[in-house]
Amino acid sequence: MDKVEKTEVVLLACGSFNPITNMHLRLFELAKDYMDGTGKYRVIKGIISPVGDAYKKKGLIPAHHRVIMAELATKTSCWVEVDTWESLQKEHHQEKLEAGHYNQQQNSPVQEKPGRKRKWTEQRQNSTQKKPPEPNPKGVPKVKLLCGADMLESFGVPSLWKSEDVTHIVADYGLICVTRAGSNAQKFIYESDVLWQHQGNIHLVTEWISNDISSTKIRRALRRGQSIRYLVPDLVQDYIQKHDLYSTESEDRNLGVTLAPLQRNTGEAES
Amino acid sequence: MKNRIPVVLLACGSFNPITNMHLRLFEVARDHLHQTGMYQVIEGIISPVNDNYGKKDLVPSHHRVTMARLALKTSDWIRVDSWESEQAQWMETVKVLRHHQNQLLRSATQMEGLDPGKAPSDRAAAPELKLLCGADVLKSFQTPNLWKDAHIQEIVEKFGLVCVSRAGHDPKRYILSSPILCKYQHNIQLAREPVLNEISATYVRRALGQGQSVKYLLPDAVIAYIKNHGLYMTDNSQKGRSTQGN
Numbered sequence: 238m239d240k241v242e243k244t245e246v247v248l249l250a251c252g253s254f255n256p257i258t259n260m261h262l263r264l265f266e267l268a269k270d271y272m273d274g275t276g277k278y279r280v281i282k283g284i285i286s287p288v289g290d291a292y293k294k295k296g297l298i299p300a301h302h303r304v305i306m307a308e309l310a311t312k313t314s315c316w317v318e319v320d321t322w323e324s325l326q327k328e329h330h331q332e333k334l335e336a337g338h339y340n341q342q343q344n345s346p347v348q349e350k351p352g353r354k355r356k357w358t359e360q361r362q363n364s365t366q367k368k369p370p371e372p373n374p375k376g377v378p379k380v381k382l383l384c385g386a387d388m389l390e391s392f393g394v395p396s397l398w399k400s401e402d403v404t405h406i407v408a409d410y411g412l413i414c415v416t417r418a419g420s421n422a423q424k425f426i427y428e429s430d431v432l433w434q435h436q437g438n439i440h441l442v443t444e445w446i447s448n449d450i451s452s453t454k455i456r457r458a459l460r461r462g463q464s465i466r467y468l469v470p471d472l473v474q475d476y477i478q479k480h481d482l483y484s485t486e487s488e489d490r491n492l493g494v495t496l497a498p499l500q501r502n503t504g505e506a507e508s
Numbered sequence: 509m510k511n512r513i514p515v516v517l518l519a520c521g522s523f524n525p526i527t528n529m530h531l532r533l534f535e536v537a538r539d540h541l542h543q544t545g546m547y548q549v550i551e552g553i554i555s556p557v558n559d560n561y562g563k564k565d566l567v568p569s570h571h572r573v574t575m576a577r578l579a580l581k582t583s584d585w586i587r588v589d590s591w592e593s594e595q596a597q598w599m600e601t602v603k604v605l606r607h608h609q610n611q612l613l614r615s616a617t618q619m620e621g622l623d624p625g626k627a628p629s630d631r632a633a634a635p636e637l638k639l640l641c642g643a644d645v646l647k648s649f650q651t652p653n654l655w656k657d658a659h660i661q662e663i664v665e666k667f668g669l670v671c672v673s674r675a676g677h678d679p680k681r682y683i684l685s686s687p688i689l690c691k692y693q694h695n696i697q698l699a700r701e702p703v704l705n706e707i708s709a710t711y712v713r714r715a716l717g718q719g720q721s722v723k724y725l726l727p728d729a730v731i732a733y734i735k736n737h738g739l740y741m742t743d744n745s746q747k748g749r750s751t752q753g754n
Contacts, residue, residue, distance in 0.1 A: 259724040259725075260724075263723075270720045314723075445711065446708070446711045446712075447704050448707065449703055449704035449705065457702075463539045464535035464536070466532075466583075467531040470724075471582055
């Protein structure tokens with residue numbers, strides 16, 4: 238038996254999840270298979286963190302619906318769960334990792350935040366009780382940001398991210414980026430000094446089975462009375478239908494409103 | 509009020525295993541036909557191919573039928589039919605179409621028999637049976653010796669095709685390059701699937717053989733069945749035999 242200590246990893250996916258789709262869920266499965274397959278990591282948990290309403294993205298429906306749909310979607314998963322902390326914030330924090338929420342969860346198992354599921358912290362607490370209290374850097378699970386190529390590319394959008402936040406994310410946490418075969422991810426890393434410097438902390442996972450189920454297309458299909466069956470989990474489809482969530486009206490929410498991080502970063506630059 | 513023509517969609521194939529993409533074909537086809545204003549889709553049928561088709565890696569038909577049944581548990585309009593898989597020999601698609609057409613006519617006659625008081629004008633039109641397929645099947649009509657010309661003609665003339673687009677295929681081009689398809693193109697409905705979806709069963713089998721996750725690519729109940737029965741554990745679940753032509 239090999240005695241190599243595997244680094245425990247938690248995959249964190251942030252986004253609108255408006256709505257969550259089978260493609261989002263696949264990201265977790267692909268990333269887990271990849272990380273476990275390296276022999277160096279063991280993925281112990283996946284976290285879906287829907288963005289708060291303060292993000293002001295066009296067509297974003299209220300957070301509680303998006304959270305519930307994500308919870309319904311992960312009902313049959315034994316390792317992926319939903320975190321509501323971000324969705325409950327009154328202000329948008331682009332630098333969510335910086336805010337230390339997940340960092341605290343890593344190091345202080347008894348931390349509790351309102352609306353936070355206890356499951357993950359309890360697990361953490363149990364595991365520290367079982368093990369002798371010796372300093373073991375590999376014993377602390379590492380949180381890594383799970384994303385698609387679009388987020389990687391969003392790092393280049395002016396005023397969307399602060400450069401120190403991007404550095405913080407790739408240097409201190411790490412990225413797992415799932416991309417379609419033939420995407421520009423590698424080129425994008427090459428063209429960015431920050432990403433290039435920390436490329437060891439950026440894992441690119443190729444998605445060979447193309448599965449282009451974007452939430453935008455889902456919303457469009459719903460507006461046109463078309464079926465979204467088999468593109469989202471059945472429970473999510475039932476919920477959307479029951480609450481009549483997506484329409485021309487819902488798509489016009491935040492129309493003309495500037496995206497929160499753009500507003501903040503542009504405002505700071507001007508002041 | 510103009511009555512819509514009732515339609516039944518029949519999909520033939522290996523379904524080895526059935527995936528969300530197969531299921532999507534039905535949804536996309538139904539939406540498309542309804543949008544034309546001319547049709548009302550009343551039923552979908554999945555007909556897994558006979559074991560004697562001889563395709564490589566084909567698991568026994570009773571498994572493929574059961575998996576399809578599990579996948580369709582939550583569908584209120586699509587069902588699986590095992591008739592084709594239970595025949596002693598593999599049979600051409602057109603014969604499967606003829607069989608199901610006869611079944612539909614028989615039940616339609618029985619329905620009329622139950623209500624002789626209904627005036628002829630009140631009776632709904634007999635359902636049209638159409639072959640549901642991806643653009644790759646349309647292309648396969650060109651493969652020498654795979655299909656009999658007479659069968660292709662019967663399929664597009666007597667029944668009709670509903671063809672759902674697939675990445676890398678240009679169904680209009682396949683139609684234009686075939687005199688038979690050209691002649692009956694009014695009977696070929698081309699439905700677009702806006703979501704690029706390449707969940708091929710081949711990839712799924714490969715992933716399973718390599719111990720990778722296929723969750724969210726097929727229904728959970730099908731994945732559980734595959735695990736419980738140890739299906740697709742290696743890439744070659746059955747010795748490949750020479751494929752027979754149509």
